[in-house]
Each structure stands twice: as C-alpha cells, then as structure tokens.
Amino acid sequence: MTYPTFPPSTTSYLSKYLTKELFEALKDKKTVNGFTLDMAIKSGVENLDSSIGVYAGDEESYELFAPLFDKIIEDYHGFGANKRHKSDRDIHNKSYKELDSKGEYILSTRVRVGRNLAGFPLGTIISKEQRYELEQRVVDVLKELKGELEGEYYPLMGMSRETQNRLINDHFLFKEGDRFLESAGLNRDWAEGRGIFHNYNKTFLVWVNEEDQLRIISMQKGGNLKEVFERLVTALDAIEQKLSFSYSERLGYISSCPTNLGTAMRASVHIKLPKLANNIDKFNSIIKKYHLQIRGVDGEHTQSKGAVFDISNRRRLGVTEVEALDDIYSGVEALIEAERVS
Numbered sequence: 001m002t003y004p005t006f007p008p009s010t011t012s013y014l015s016k017y018l019t020k021e022l023f024e025a026l027k028d029k030k031t032v033n034g035f036t037l038d039m040a041i042k043s044g045v046e047n048l049d050s051s052i053g054v055y056a057g058d059e060e061s062y063e064l065f066a067p068l069f070d071k072i073i074e075d076y077h078g079f080g081a082n083k084r085h086k087s088d089r090d091i092h093n094k095s096y097k098e099l100d101s102k103g104e105y106i107l108s109t110r111v112r113v114g115r116n117l118a119g120f121p122l123g124t125i126i127s128k129e130q131r132y133e134l135e136q137r138v139v140d141v142l143k144e145l146k147g148e149l150e151g152e153y154y155p156l157m158g159m160s161r162e163t164q165n166r167l168i169n170d171h172f173l174f175k176e177g178d179r180f181l182e183s184a185g186l187n188r189d190w191a192e193g194r195g196i197f198h199n200y201n202k203t204f205l206v207w208v209n210e211e212d213q214l215r216i217i218s219m220q221k222g223g224n225l226k227e228v229f230e231r232l233v234t235a236l237d238a239i240e241q242k243l244s245f246s247y248s249e250r251l252g253y254i255s256s257c258p259t260n261l262g263t264a265m266r267a268s269v270h271i272k273l274p275k276l277a278n279n280i281d282k283f284n285s286i287i288k289k290y291h292l293q294i295r296g297v298d299g300e301h302t303q304s305k306g307a308v309f310d311i312s313n314r315r316r317l318g319v320t321e322v323e324a325l326d327d328i329y330s331g332v333e334a335l336i337e338a339e340r341v342s
C-alpha cells in the first residue's frame with residue numbers, strides 16, 4: 001500500500017488530513033473485522049471529487065483510525081474528540097406550527113435516520129451471508145409493525161426496472177450505482193439483500209442495505225414537519241424494541257459515512273424558491289445562518305429543478321434530534337419569509 005498522492009485541485013477532507021506521517025502510522029492496522037486504512041480511504045482515492053473521501057467498516061474503525069477520522073469529524077461537524085454526542089427526540093413541548101399552511105412553497109417534507117445493526121460489520125465489508133441474515137432480521141421486525149406503519153417489504157431482486165424507476169422518480173427508493181458507494185464496497189453483490197419496506201400510503205419507508213443498513217424514513221406532501229417527525233419517532237420506538245443499533249457514547253449512532261454520525265438524521269423539505277434562486281447571496285446567507293444544506297430534487301449529487309430545492313439540516317452530530325429539527329424548522333421559516341419579501 002503506497003501513500004496516495006492527490007492532485008493540488010483535490011479538496012476532500014481525506015486529502016486535507018491524510019499526511020504521509022499519518023498514513024505510515026495507520027497503514028498496517030486492521031480492525032477485528034479485517035477493515036484497513038486502504039479500505040477506509042479507497043472511495044476518496046478513486047473519486048478525487050469526493051467531499052469527504054472516507055467510509056468506516058465497523059464501529060471499531062472510528063477508534064482504530066481516529067487520528068484520521070477525528071480530524072475529519074471535527075472539521076465537518078465542529079465536534080472535537082473530547083465531546084460526547086447526546087440524543088433527544090422528545091418534541092412534546094415544541095410548538096412546531098405548519099410552516100406553509102397555504103401550500104405556496106413546500107411541496108413535501110421528509111425526515112430520515114440512518115441505522116446499522118449492532119454486532120454486524122457495516123455495509124462496506126459485510127459478507128453476502130451476513131447481509132442476507134441482516135435483511136431477514138430487519139424484515140421480520142418490519143412485518144410486525146401495526147396501524148399506520150403496517151406495510152410490505154419489496155426486495156430489489158426480482159423488482160422490475162420499471163417499478164424501480166417509478167419508485168426512484170417518486171423519491172421513495174434509493175438510486176443505484178453511486179460511484180462513491182461503489183468504491184467503498186457498499187454496492188457489492190447488488191441487488192442481493194437490498195429492498196424497500198413501505199406502508200400502504202407510502203408515508204413510512206425503510207431502505208434495507210443501501211449506504212447504511214437501514215434508512216428509516218417518514219415523508220408526506222406539504223410542510224407538517226411535526227407530523228412527519230412524530231411518525232418517525234413512533235416507528236423508531238417500535239423498531240428499537242426488537243433491533244439493537246450500533247451506538248457509541250462518543251459518536252452517537254454509527255454510520256458508514258462520518259457525515260451521518262450522531263443523530264444520522266436528515267430532515268428535508270422540497271421547497272419552491274424562485275426569487276431566492278435569483279438572489280443566491282441572500283439564499284446562501286440564510287443557509288449558513290441556520291446550518292442548512294442544499295441538494296437537488298432527486299437527492300444528493302443532483303440539481304434543483306424549476307427553482308425547487310431540497311433543503312435540510314446540515315448538523316447531525318453534536319446536536320440532538322430536537323436541535324437538528326429546530327435548525328430546519330427555523331431555517332425554512334426564514335427562507336419562506338425572505339422569499340415572501342423578495
């Protein structure tokens with residue numbers, strides 16, 4: 001394994017922090033699951049346009065390769081090595097009013113969390129047999145869900161391309177073939193052991209074995225953030241009765257990508273902001289002030305369409321679920337006000 005040389009134009013956190021000294025200190029280490037530095041940095045070495053450039057193979061990765069991971073985590077999340085993550089998803093005393101009661105701006109609202117099962121390696125190095133075992137354990141629990149959450153599981157294997165494309169275009173299913181995930185080993189044996197669970201009106205979904213082993217999603221048309229979040233919490237309370245998730249006292253919920261540590265929660269709205277789209281300085285000042293991030297309408301690495309943007313909380317680690325929800329709630333309120341007066 002040789003020290004990777006990055007072109008000067010590379011801007012990933014990997015290229016910023018992987019010094020030759022650090023490389024030499026970490027290159028021969030291996031976690032109990034056999035995960036190495038080479039595996040951790042492969043995506044960022046093969047995809048020079050990565051923003052982060054590293055993935056973990058298991059919870060131990062975050063400790064064994066901490067000299068590299070902690071620098072990236074501190075820079076991206078503002079979360080120093082001496083900090084401890086705290087979780088809190090109790091919003092009973094929060095008065096989140098409907099953000100857009102006339103439906104003039106917000107098309108839809110979605111809140112998702114990433115989860116990985118305790119006792120399994122992450123998707124980057126999980127074996128095919130382990131992935132099938134994990135899928136079965138998760139599906140057995142999801143099939144027990146009752147009431148509004150009741151639904152069906154649809155394995156990707158055997159799902160027609162037409163059905164997959166329809167679910168992806170309707171924003172319900174994950175896209176395939178992300179080259180960053182491919183390099184990290186997360187697409188191995190595709191589409192085996194992958195699938196989607198959803199309730200009958202598609203307001204509750206669970207992706208199985210994509211970037212994380214579960215992406216637990218609540219979503220609906222309109223801007224009722226409180227209702228969307230409460231549905232997610234109801235689902236988490238039920239699922240956590242039966243499944244143990246990988247959780248660190250320091251880093252919160254363990255995720256494949258360091259950007260999703262902590263709450264592993266992304267709360268987003270699809271929102272139409274034609275005036276702010278033409279006032280990008282004002283737009284970006286609000287995004288920065290409220291710790292938000294902008295994606296395109298088809299998710300990560302896509303573009304906005306017709307001045308519709310995916311706006312979500314950027315902070316996931318070092319804030320509780322409630323604080324992250326406050327970010328998106330207050331940020332969207334400010335965006336709508338700015339759009340209204342523009």
Ligand code: ADP
Pocket residue numbers: 108109110112168170171172173174215219266268269270295296297298299300310
């Ligand atoms: P993730 O949210 O899991 O990190 P992406 O950003 O790629 O992944 O989004 C996954 C899918 O969810 C995409 O199809 C995207 O269009 C859809 N999506 C995200 N936010 C919303 C939203 N507020 N309303 C409807 N669909 C959404």
Ligand code: DAR
Pocket residue numbers: 049050051052053054180211257259260300
């Ligand atoms: N594409 C990788 C990951 C960035 C964060 N997005 C995730 N985890 N989906 C990169 O390093 O750019």
